[in-house]
Amino acid sequence: MDFEAPPEHALIRSTASDIAEEYGPEYWREREQAGEFAADFWDELGDAGFHGLLIPEEYGGADMGLQEMGLAMETLCAEGCGMAGTWYLVVTAGMAAVALRESGTEAQKETYLPDIAAGDRIFSFAITEPEAGTNTLNVGTRADRDGDGFVLNGKKAWITFADRADDMILVTRTTPKEEVATPTQGLTLFLVDMDDPGIEVSPIEKHAINYSKSCEVFIEDVRVPAEAALGEVDEGWWHLVKTLNPERVGFAAAATGIAELAASKAVDYANEREVFDAPIGTHQAVSFPITEAYTGVETARLMRQKAAWLFDQGEDCGYEANVAKAAAVEAGIDAVYHAMQAFGGWGYATEYDIERWWREINLTRLAPVTQQMAYNHIATEMGFPRSY
Amino acid sequence: MKVLVTVKEVANVADDFEIEGLTIPEQFLEYDLNEWDDYAVEAAVQIAEDRDEDVEVVAVTVGPERSEETVRMALAKGVDRAVRVWDDTLAEAALVGPTAMARVLAAVAEAEDPDLVLSGVQAADDGFGATGVALAEHLEYAWAAVVNDLELDDETASVRRELEGGVEELTSVPLPAVLTIQTGINDPRYASLRGIRQAQRKELDVRTLADLGLDPAVLDDDLTLTGLARPESESDATLFEGSAADTADDLETVLRDAGVSAE
Ligand SMILES: Cc1cc2nc3c(=O)[nH]c(=O)nc-3n(C[C@H](O)[C@H](O)[C@H](O)COP(=O)(O)OP(=O)(O)OC[C@H]3O[C@@H](n4cnc5c(N)ncnc54)[C@H](O)[C@@H]3O)c2cc1C
Numbered sequence: 339m340d341f342e343a344p345p346e347h348a349l350i351r352s353t354a355s356d357i358a359e360e361y362g363p364e365y366w367r368e369r370e371q372a373g374e375f376a377a378d379f380w381d382e383l384g385d386a387g388f389h390g391l392l393i394p395e396e397y398g399g400a401d402m403g404l405q406e407m408g409l410a411m412e413t414l415c416a417e418g419c420g421m422a423g424t425w426y427l428v429v430t431a432g433m434a435a436v437a438l439r440e441s442g443t444e445a446q447k448e449t450y451l452p453d454i455a456a457g458d459r460i461f462s463f464a465i466t467e468p469e470a471g472t473n474t475l476n477v478g479t480r481a482d483r484d485g486d487g488f489v490l491n492g493k494k495a496w497i498t499f500a501d502r503a504d505d506m507i508l509v510t511r512t513t514p515k516e517e518v519a520t521p522t523q524g525l526t527l528f529l530v531d532m533d534d535p536g537i538e539v540s541p542i543e544k545h546a547i548n549y550s551k552s553c554e555v556f557i558e559d560v561r562v563p564a565e566a567a568l569g570e571v572d573e574g575w576w577h578l579v580k581t582l583n584p585e586r587v588g589f590a591a592a593a594t595g596i597a598e599l600a601a602s603k604a605v606d607y608a609n610e611r612e613v614f615d616a617p618i619g620t621h622q623a624v625s626f627p628i629t630e631a632y633t634g635v636e637t638a639r640l641m642r643q644k645a646a647w648l649f650d651q652g653e654d655c656g657y658e659a660n661v662a663k664a665a666a667v668e669a670g671i672d673a674v675y676h677a678m679q680a681f682g683g684w685g686y687a688t689e690y691d692i693e694r695w696w697r698e699i700n701l702t703r704l705a706p707v708t709q710q711m712a713y714n715h716i717a718t719e720m721g722f723p724r725s726y
Numbered sequence: 727m728k729v730l731v732t733v734k735e736v737a738n739v740a741d742d743f744e745i746e747g748l749t750i751p752e753q754f755l756e757y758d759l760n761e762w763d764d765y766a767v768e769a770a771v772q773i774a775e776d777r778d779e780d781v782e783v784v785a786v787t788v789g790p791e792r793s794e795e796t797v798r799m800a801l802a803k804g805v806d807r808a809v810r811v812w813d814d815t816l817a818e819a820a821l822v823g824p825t826a827m828a829r830v831l832a833a834v835a836e837a838e839d840p841d842l843v844l845s846g847v848q849a850a851d852d853g854f855g856a857t858g859v860a861l862a863e864h865l866e867y868a869w870a871a872v873v874n875d876l877e878l879d880d881e882t883a884s885v886r887r888e889l890e891g892g893v894e895e896l897t898s899v900p901l902p903a904v905l906t907i908q909t910g911i912n913d914p915r916y917a918s919l920r921g922i923r924q925a926q927r928k929e930l931d932v933r934t935l936a937d938l939g940l941d942p943a944v945l946d947d948d949l950t951l952t953g954l955a956r957p958e959s960e961s962d963a964t965l966f967e968g969s970a971a972d973t974a975d976d977l978e979t980v981l982r983d984a985g986v987s988a989e
Contacts, residue, residue, distance in 0.1 A: 348795050349802055349922045356916045387919030400919035410919075 350406055351413050353386055358417030363691040366422055369549035370694060375502060376549050379419075380426055384457020389431040392584075393439065397451035403650035404584055407432060408591045408642055415595025416602075420691070421547055421698035424592035429498055430454055432588050433581040434461035434507055437527065441569035441577040446529065450505070462503040462532070464494040464555060465578070471495075472711045472726070474509075475521040475575075479557060481510035481528060488512075488567075490528065490536075490560040496705070500539045500553040506530045508557070512572050525574035529566045536560035546697030579656075583649055585706050586659040590642040593663075593670030596699045597635045597677075600692055601628055604677035611682075618680065627676035634669025641665055657719050664712040667702045674699045727781045729770045730840035732831055732858070733763040733800050735793035736851040745954050748820055759796040762846025766907040768914040770844050771804035773878060782806050786834045788816065788827060794930065801925035802917035809834055813934035815942040823949035828860035830945075833938035835865055842883065843904040847872050858906035869904040870897055874911045 361379045369376050383389055391407050393399025400406075407427070414423025431454065438450050453459040470476040479492025490510060500506065506529075513524030530537070536558045541551040569577035605628075608619030618624050641662035648655035678685040678692045685692045703709040711726070718724050735757050743754035759767075767785065774781035785800045785808040787793055797808045811830055816822065822830075835843060843865070845858035862869035874894075875886035880901075887895045888908055899905070917925070935942060964980070966973035981987075 345795060345798055346802075346922045346926060349799055349917050349925075350919065352799065353916045353919070353922070385918070386916060387921070391919050395920070395923065398920075400923040402919065402923065406919075 346402075347406070347409055350402075350410055354388075354410050354413035354423075355417045357382055357386060358414050358419050358423065361422075362418035363420070366418075366420055366549065367688060367691060367694065369422075370546070371548075371688075373548045375551075376422065376426070379422065380460075381457055383426060383431075384455075387455070388427060389435075389457045390451075390455025391427075391431060392435045393451050393455045397447060398455035399435075399451065404587055404646040405643065405650055407584070408587050408646045411588055412591040412595040412598070412639070415592055416598035418599065420596055420599060420695050421592055421701070422549060423595055424588050425498075425547060425550060428585060428588035428592075429463050430459070430461040432584045433463045434505075436584050437463075437507055437568060437577060437581045440580045441527070443565070445565065446568065450529070459505060460499055460503045462497050462500045462506040462555075463581070464497045464500070464506050465509045466496045467493060468495050472708055474578075475515075475525075477509055477511050477525060479508065479510045481512045481526055481562075483512075484561065487561055487563045488528070490530065490557050490562060492557050494555040494557070496542065496552045497539075497555045498550060498552040500532070500555050501541055501551040503532050506532055506537075506555070507568060509574060509578060512574075518572075522575040524572050525578070526571045527568040527574045527577050528562055529568050530557075530560060530562060534560050545700070546694065547701065582706070583645065583655050583659040586663040586712075587642055587646050587649070589702050589706060590638065590645075590659075590662040590666040593666035593699060593702045594635050594639045594642070596695050597631070597666075597670035597673035600674040600677035600695045600699075601632055601635070603690075603692065604628055604680040608680050624680050628673060628680065631669050631673035631676055634665065635673055638662060638666035638669050657716065660707070660712045660715045663702075663707065664709060664716065667709055667712075671699055671703060727773075727777065727779055727842070728838065728840040729773055729781060729783045730835055730838050730843045731763070731766050731770045731783060731785045731800070731805065732843070732845040732861070733767065733785050733787045733796060734760045734846070734849050735787065735789050735796040736760045736849050738850070745956065748951050748954050750954070757792065757796070759799050760846050760849050760851075762848060762850070762907060762909055763800075764846075764914045765909050765911050766844040766846050767800045767803055767805060768912045769876060769907055771915075772912060773842075774804065774806075777878070784809065784838055784840070786811070786831060786838075788812065788822070788830055790817065797930060798922075798925050799917055801928045801930070802921040803915055804921065805928075807929040807931070809838075809931045809933060811933050811935070811938065813936070815935055815945060819945050821947075821949065821951040822945055823947045824854040824856035824860045825949070826945045826947045827857050828864050830935070830938070830940065831857070831861050832864035833940050834933075835861065837938070841901050842878070843867065843902070845904065845906050847906045847908050858904055862904035865902075865904065867902045867904050868899045869906075870899045871906045872908045873905045874908040876905065876907075876911065 387400050390399030391402050395401045411424040411427055435454050481488040481490050508528045508530045510526050511524055512526040515521050518524040538556040540554045608624055609617050611618050645655045645658035645662045674696050678696050681692050684690050714726050737755040740754045743750055770783045774783050783805045785805045787797050788811045848855035859871055870885045872888045873885045874888050877884045883899045883903055885897055889895055966976045
């Protein structure tokens with residue numbers, strides 16, 4: 339056992355903090371209210387090398403691991419960016435970069451990875467459909483063989499950044515569920531150019547994180563060459579799974595990071611705000627609920643580090659990533675809830691930001707894996723009968 | 727061309743701190759790269775980026791192992807390699823004044839033989855503001871202090887120096903030279919993740935005074951640390967709370983104590 343962090347962690351934290359200071363709560367309040375994509379923040383992450391964090395050096399990346407990605411995201415979130423610290427990294431720099439790194443052909447890596455590292459390409463990752471949310475294997479988007487290539491047809495829901503993405507990793511079914519031994523077979527991932535005229539995108543109005551759009555995506559007769567398949571045809575599930583643990587680690591980092599941010603603001607406020615001749619923080623009814631949640635945040639952080647460590651060792655980390663994510667969500671939501679309480683009525687004012695972080699952190703119990711599905715996985719590992 | 731940058735890890739003191747003898751205990755301290763040195767590092771890296779010839783930038787620090795974090799920061803920002811000087815003699819010294827520090831740095835500079843040495847104007851913790859200039863004296867290099875603009879050709883550094891009262895001076899300094907760099911001369915970059923990665927492979931040499939051919943007596947100095955105290959605060963405010971009658975009584979006591987009376 340060794341809890342000593344390598345020296346570069348302090349440097350990553352320092353760079354992430356510098357950026358978060360520049361793009362602090364007020365910046366995000368404005369982007370959120372205007373419903374604007376934060377292009378300057380995206381570019382800044384590119385200049386600082388965050389988009390290339392997980393990409394090998396020969397493709398212009400920093401060749402670091404999921405441990406460092408978790409740290410970078412958590413620090414950005416905690417030092418002022420809120421959810422945006424994970425949101426702007428998780429799809430392209432997290433999932434797409436990992437999918438290409440792990441499953442891409444040499445030609446695919448050369449085409450996409452240097453651009454991702456430089457911040458010049460935005461990806462969407464399209465898994466969810468109206469009839470396939472928690473039940474991913476129910477994917478109905480089809481890829482039919484057509485000469486040398488495939489023709490894609492279907493409908494996706496909630497696809498983040500689809501309104502502006504250059505490319506999309508699309509989860510399709512190449513062999514119908516009825517014709518395969520288990521439903522995990524017969525899926526294929528494709529790299530799809532979003533400029534294709536057969537793709538239409540329609541944003542879904544949503545509760546928070548409005549500095550990005552999540553969209554319905556309609557795919558009609560989109561023709562792609564065989565080389566657009568990412569990983570082997572019909573084996574897509576196994577390539578997809580490699581990206582889901584980084585995604586969970588990313589959302590675990592978001593939950594602990596937002597909780598850290600909200601708790602630190604609440605601590606400041608509880609020291610300053612005097613009611614009945616004493617700072618409100620002297621009342622344990624104010625301090626203890628936040629403190630109790632915070633102990634959970636601290637432990638969830640450790641579990642995330644374990645999951646990321648396993649991932650970086652090339653070991654199985656599904657169980658640990660689910661535990662880390664579920665624990666971070668539980669503790670994080672609790673921490674922000676009680677941090678908001680400490681602000682009293684001012685917790686409801688947009689200018690104090692707490693209400694925004696509250697809206698933001700609530701996504702983590704719904705996506706990318708719902709809290710129940712995370713518990714389903716953990717419960718099955720514990721020995722309960724499988725419920726899905 | 728070779729540029730040597732002196733960097734120091736400085737201690738920032740917490741708002742509430744205590745003094746124990748001649749030191750402030752660790753729990754009240756946080757460490758960071760000296761702000762002025764951050765500008766000096768940026769100036770050096772910009773020289774390396776802007777010039778056509780190969781420029782090697784070497785950072786030197788005198789400090790314990792912990793200070794490698796700030797040196798790595800300099801490496802991640804583009805410095806090519808670093809030297810850290812430390813041993814028991816340095817660790818046990820209560821104070822290394824600017825003259826003694828300059829002797830240590832000079833030994834490194836003599837071995838490196840740089841064309842240009844950049845140091846910060848001062849360190850944020852002990853604030854002597856003299857180390858860079860003392861180093862120039864030891865090396866018998868030309869020097870300019872409090873530089874806030876710098877242009878370099880093969881033989882001279884054309885600098886703008888900040889003087890008192892908003893006056894600025896333009897000077898040419900023949901190389902080799904030592905310049906002490908003022909904040910604001912540039913916009914220091916942060917370490918990119920690729921830079922952080924590359925820094926892991928860069929050379930960070932640790933040397934003792936003996937390695938540099940220095941005798942422990944090199945630290946002997948006329949300057950000694952005799953005491954450490956919090957400055958008396960000049961404007962203590964007392965806030966009276968309560969009714970007018972109570973606060974009037976309080977005020978009377980204060981005035982009487984201060985020697986003001988009606989008689
Ligand atoms: C803002 C936002 C952004 C998103 N971005 C993306 C994206 O970029 N790409 C993408 O592919 N998807 C994205 N998603 C989709 C997200 O991953 C899904 O919404 C999520 O997986 C849940 O699916 P669902 O909404 O269909 O819920 P459903 O599957 O309909 O589930 C409904 C409820 O039933 C529960 N439930 C279902 N089965 C069980 C069971 N066996 N046991 C217990 N409970 C059960 C669920 O936990 C949930 O509470 C995004 C979603 C949101 C809100």
